[in-house]
Amino acid sequence: MNTDAALVRLRLDLAYDGSGFSGWAAQPGRRTVQGVVEEALGRVLRLPAAARLTVAGRTDAGVHARGQVAHADVPAGAWHAAVDSAGRALAGVLPGDVRLRGLAPAPDGFDARFSPLWRRYSYRVCDDLATADPLRRNETLWYPRRISLDRMNSAAAALVGEHDFAAFCRRREGATTVRRVLRLDWARDDDGVAVAAVVADAFCHNMVRALVGALLVVGEGRREQSWPGRVLAAAIRDSAVRVVPPHGLCLAEVRYPPPAELAARAAETRRVRSAPLA
Amino acid sequence: MNTDAALVRLRLDLAYDGSGFSGWAAQPGRRTVQGVVEEALGRVLRLPAAARLTVAGRTDAGVHARGQVAHADVPAGAWHAAVDSAGRALAGVLPGDVRLRGLAPAPDGFDARFSPLWRRYSYRVCDDLATADPLRRNETLWYPRRISLDRMNSAAAALVGEHDFAAFCRRREGATTVRRVLRLDWARDDDGVAVAAVVADAFCHNMVRALVGALLVVGEGRREQSWPGRVLAAAIRDSAVRVVPPHGLCLAEVRYPPPAELAARAAETRRVRSAPLA
Numbered sequence: 001m002n003t004d005a006a007l008v009r010l011r012l013d014l015a016y017d018g019s020g021f022s023g024w025a026a027q028p029g030r031r032t033v034q035g036v037v038e039e040a041l042g043r044v045l046r047l048p049a050a051a052r053l054t055v056a057g058r059t060d061a062g063v064h065a066r067g068q069v070a071h072a073d074v075p076a077g078a079w080h081a082a083v084d085s086a087g088r089a090l091a092g093v094l095p096g097d098v099r100l101r102g103l104a105p106a107p108d109g110f111d112a113r114f115s116p117l118w119r120r121y122s123y124r125v126c127d128d129l130a131t132a133d134p135l136r137r138n139e140t141l142w143y144p145r146r147i148s149l150d151r152m153n154s155a156a157a158a159l160v161g162e163h164d165f166a167a168f169c170r171r172r173e174g175a176t177t178v179r180r181v182l183r184l185d186w187a188r189d190d191d192g193v194a195v196a197a198v199v200a201d202a203f204c205h206n207m208v209r210a211l212v213g214a215l216l217v218v219g220e221g222r223r224e225q226s227w228p229g230r231v232l233a234a235a236i237r238d239s240a241v242r243v244v245p246p247h248g249l250c251l252a253e254v255r256y257p258p259p260a261e262l263a264a265r266a267a268e269t270r271r272v273r274s275a276p277l278a
Numbered sequence: 279m280n281t282d283a284a285l286v287r288l289r290l291d292l293a294y295d296g297s298g299f300s301g302w303a304a305q306p307g308r309r310t311v312q313g314v315v316e317e318a319l320g321r322v323l324r325l326p327a328a329a330r331l332t333v334a335g336r337t338d339a340g341v342h343a344r345g346q347v348a349h350a351d352v353p354a355g356a357w358h359a360a361v362d363s364a365g366r367a368l369a370g371v372l373p374g375d376v377r378l379r380g381l382a383p384a385p386d387g388f389d390a391r392f393s394p395l396w397r398r399y400s401y402r403v404c405d406d407l408a409t410a411d412p413l414r415r416n417e418t419l420w421y422p423r424r425i426s427l428d429r430m431n432s433a434a435a436a437l438v439g440e441h442d443f444a445a446f447c448r449r450r451e452g453a454t455t456v457r458r459v460l461r462l463d464w465a466r467d468d469d470g471v472a473v474a475a476v477v478a479d480a481f482c483h484n485m486v487r488a489l490v491g492a493l494l495v496v497g498e499g500r501r502e503q504s505w506p507g508r509v510l511a512a513a514i515r516d517s518a519v520r521v522v523p524p525h526g527l528c529l530a531e532v533r534y535p536p537p538a539e540l541a542a543r544a545a546e547t548r549r550v551r552s553a554p555l556a
Contacts, residue, residue, distance in 0.1 A: 017412040064413055099412045129369065134295040134377045135342055135417050
């Protein structure tokens with residue numbers, strides 16, 4: 001038996017300020033979250049090559065995370081040699097704009113990308129520039145017109161549920177754009193900032209930013225409350241839907257099922273996600 | 279009568295991220311908040327020279343503000359020519375790390391520096407690095423040891439009231455170090471960050487950062503709860519008091535009396551502040 005070949009799957013919980021990154025996904029010559037964390041993990045575990053990470057949400061350039069989850073399969077020997085100090089060492093090696101919130105072996109069947117029950121994103125909009133907070137400008141869209149949350153919440157109700165979100169997605173060859181939105185609503189925080197909470201089993205590319213863009217024009221009264229629902233029903237990419245900037249967006253939480261259901265959930269997700277377009 | 283000579287005193291309410299500034303006070307060759315705002319105000323009002331600002335709190339390099347107040351005396355003609363658009367124009371000219379929250383003629387007797395009843399500062403400390411928020415790292419001290427707010431609040435009680443704060447101040451020739459601390463307490467916010475609220479009629483240089491430094495060592499159990507009070511009573515600068523870094527500090531609010539009391543308050547403050555050291 002070759003014990004060198006035994007792998008242990010690690011779960012990493014991460015938070016990052018996306019401002020200084022070209023997104024999550026590693027790209028040659030660019031500073032990416034994946035690249036930085038893979039390099040740091042390889043260094044701390046003294047791996048011969050960087051550990052490869054699989055992630056719950058491939059955030060775009062400028063998008064933040066407070067609840068990102070990733071996994072890496074690393075040689076069991078390397079993990080056991082470092083287990084007592086690995087978390088502290090990795091936190092120490094990472095730059096200030098990426099923080100490690102957890103590092104531990106994952107339960108059997110865990111897959112950061114395919115096991116989630118849902119992902120939750122938040123999007124922050126300040127619509128009263130006289131109260132704009134310069135300290136949070138990198139995570140808040142400054143919007144020059146006042147928005148009505150009542151109007152936006154009313155419009156959002158038509159988007160909740162399982163639908164083909166092709167109208168709000170950048171289409172990818174051979175992948176379904178059917179998603180189940182579990183929650184989509186707006187509330188003001190203590191500072192008066194409008195914060196959207198968007199929960200879905202998964203998201204296609206640009207989906208949250210397109211949904212927010214469609215709701216903002218309703219909020220300021222330029223479109224009727226029924227408009228986002230009609231765009232959805234048309235099920236084709238609508239150029240009238242503006243994709244809002246990335247810096248207001250944050251991956252807030254990824255929820256996984258109990259350990260006993262992880263493998264079944266991953267298998268089901270793979271089956272659904274690869275379904276051909278109708 | 280020379281109307282060109284008539285001046286109007288403007289009150290400016292400002293918020294800024296201090297990270298990119300060498301503090302408030304203008305210095306040749308440095309990017310300062312005062313320098314940036316004076317230049318912008320001169321441009322918007324088309325003044326022949328930059329307007330000179332007088333400020334409530336001369337924040338140090340790296341210190342933030344959400345409730346800074348300043349005044350400028352500008353030619354009445356220039357103000358009246360620009361009055362309808364000045365606020366919007368100034369907000370547009372200022373960089374993203376300085377935001378204008380108000381611009382209006384000040385009531386008679388108003389003096390941004392000498393009229394305040396009190397100033398309130400906040401100081402943010404994250405003492406659980408596994409929850410550290412990378413998006414707010416520029417306004418939060420990451421402290422490697424857990425702190426007890428009960429211990430800190432107990433110690434802080436001895437510092438409230440009118441005292442000679444020489445032990446917590448950098449001494450300045452010919453200026454009193456007597457201050458009246460109206461409030462000094464700690465609470466955790468929704469994210470578990472420990473936030474100090476410090477209110478005083480005025481502060482001497484480094485005073486909040488020295489008070490916080492003295493309380494943190496009590497919070498982590500390295501000093502007794504009675505220690506900050508004993509340091510205060512000694513009334514000499516104590517090298518055991520560590521001045522904490524500037525980036526956790528924020529000028530949160532400046533409170534002025536009702537208009538009818540502004541001039542009297544300013545006169546009283548000037549009298550007290552210039553009192554010779556006992």
